[in-house]
Amino acid sequence: MTKTPFYIASELIDAENAQDPNSETYQSKSYPKELLYSDRMYKKLMEFHPDASEEVQIASKAQHICRWKIARESYPMDRVGYLKWREDLKKFHAQTTAAILEKAGYESDFIARVSFLIEKKLLKKDEGTQLLEDVICLVFLEFYLDPFVQKHDREKMKNIILKTWNKMSDKGHQQALKISYSDSNLQLIKEAIGL
Structure with missing residues (x-):
């Protein structure tokens, strides 16, 4: 082969x-x-x-x-x-x-x-770059959010989450809200993005 x-x-x-x-x-x-x-x-x-x-x-x-x-x-x-x-x-x-x-x-x-x-050139303008950024953010939220929460205070975490959220597309946002978070992390995300 x-x-x-x-x-x-x-x-x-x-x-x-x-x-x-x-x-x-x-x-x-x-x-x-x-x-x-x-x-x-x-x-x-x-x-x-x-x-x-x-x-x-x-x-x-x-x-x-x-x-x-x-x-x-x-x-x-x-x-x-x-x-x-x-x-x-x-x-x-x-x-x-x-x-x-x-x-x-x-x-x-x-x-x-x-x-x-x-x-990551032309983020928000180039479809491929945006897709890659969405995936980076989704992987962060699913696998790496928790270790960050252990290290940083609540206000800093809300800032990190909001910056992450702002890099994503609408489709990325929808997918991010389907991830299975702990109750406290979901609450933190909702506070950060104003849900």
Whole structure:
């Protein structure tokens, strides 16, 4: 059986993310953190928008590729440092993925589109970027909201939720309200978005 470029790219992305020295336990099993995130992103995309383009599918899997290689601590611990870290990460994820896609045999136009998506360009204007952002937000709300709630006070959490909500489309909002939250987290979300 000949492996498709998508199959090769997926294997290579998974192999990179499997090297994450940080682990996360989910349902009593330990996973490399970014490999688990990548799986969650892809599964959520397929559940939310099963006919997503191949470019969006790859961008979903590679969204945080090798994220541990650029530590937050290597930037000033203020808002400016945080924003610079986020920008550098986007470029790093896009470049790392581009090299993999070239190896997998994709054309340059396809690779450029995946980079565009990973760098989240034209949010709210580009359909693919918006779809990817919706999936990022849905994965955050379903799997990562709770750990944030443990770390931050209520007002800061409401601010984080509202910022997340404002990045999403109407379809994303509808999907977000179908996620099974704890009663306290659902209440927090409702307060944050004014429901």
